[in-house]
Amino acid sequence: MALDRAATADGTLSPVMATDTEIIQAVLGGDIDQYGELVNRYQLAAWKLAYGLVGNFEDAKELSQNGFVKAYRHLRQFRGKSRFSTWLYRIIVNECKDFFKAKARQPLTVSLSSDDPETDEPVLFEVADPAGNPRDAMEDKELAKKISRAIQKLPLKQQTAFVLCRLNGLSLEEASGAMGVRLGTIKAHLFRAMENLRESIQ
């Protein structure tokens, strides 16, 4: 049995050795604390996905945690046809959609204001260290702002495809699973996103 392979000598499940499926079986069997291992494994990716979409540290934390809680509640519905991470990303994408609906999609003026204390504009990316050439650092930061602004202005489907594939490094197949669309559709969203970004940035 799969669980036996990951079981330690005292019969408990070894989180480090266990696969996602084994952990899920243990959680469904009543061992809720094992779910913490899944949270440990995917919290950074989940947070990055939410952050790339909403552009705010605290909102990203809240939405990604909501995703984990919702995934737990519906864990019995997870059939294992896709990876747990893909299923989780889909839940988080839906959480972010609901977030935008609730906030009437105003990320630039409302939700991103606290990330950069100097201005009210979002900077999604790490920028050059100001200790180097200050002029380069300034230009780098301006460009980072411009790109961040352009990403946030993308239509939501294009933005989601871009964040999943370009910022979170998902494959096209994984991204199509996370968005619940066909492979061709995700390619089209990604292509249009890149075109829109090119027009915005140049």
Add this chain to the structure above:
Amino acid sequence: MTPENWLTWFRDWLARHPLRQPPEFLGRNYTTEVLIRIKQSRPSPSSAFRWFSLPRFSFALGTVMACVLGVLVLLNSSDRSDTDVNETLELLEQVEPSGLLSLGEDSISDEDLLEDLQTLDETGLPSA
């Protein structure tokens, strides 16, 4: 810049500028918060019956149940009495279809009554 050049430049730029790292809240605290939220949201076995232990709720529930029962009993008895009367009338109608049960029709005329009284008068009362 051509689209191809731009794509190469942009990918290179993204490689040098990763997404900003989250502050300290990720890690063990993040996981603990998720687990706490999950455990708090789980319905405990006793929670379904917790309301019944509240006196105000129990009283209100008892009152509502009594009212519902009372209304049901009244409706039931009213229906039954109506049904009984209708059945009796139908039965009597079948036994005497000549319309004797018709309440609006006077079955003995005044002339018949007078005739009966005269006959009685002529015959007399033997005991008198």
